[in-house]
Amino acid sequence: MSVLRPLDKQPGLNTATILLVGAEDALLQQLADSMLKEDCASELKVHLARSLPLPSNVNRPRIDLIMFVVNLHSKYSLRNVEESLRHVDATFFLGKVGFLATGAGRESHCSVHRNTVVRLARTYRSPLLFCDLEVDGFRAPVAQRLVRMLQICAGHVPGVSALNLLSLLRSSENPALEDL
Secondary structure, three states: OOOEOOOOOOOOOOEEEEEEEOOOHHHHHHHHHHHHHOOOOOEEEEEEEOOOOOOOOOOOOOOOEEEEEEEOOOHHHHHHHHHHHOOEOHHHHOOOEEEEEEOOOOHHHOOOOHHHHHHHHHHOOOOEEEEOOOOHHHHHHHHHHHHHHHHHHOOOOOOOOHHHHHHHHOOOOOOOHHHO
């Protein structure tokens, strides 16, 4: 079984690479396209995967940030992410993994409850963003935020590390019991 590790590869000079993992190919591609349109001082690379593990025979760059995308309208999407998480080395969870829950705007159509994804993100102590990737007006701000997170995780923002990012994104309105 191939486990994805953050330090398997040396960092590329002025390069930032994100891996978007999710079962929704069209949504991931639209998000990737939006991210590539963003103004970024680094060379931005976006890789898409339906699930993990990644094929071991592929020559890929170092991955600076992994975003697991859960479609709240699909239980399969949640199961896919949960199974993929087993293929990520624990050291990635030190600020280099996040969750993106899409479909949050149409809660009446959700087959995955928001709290399920909140618990998943808390379990892995990783940031969680709610959005609606299906809506053009929401996709651009999410892409902008992901590019900024990626630059921080790649070490391209002076004075801020991936661990700082984790504490900055922690929700203060709903603290976990152990944080009280």
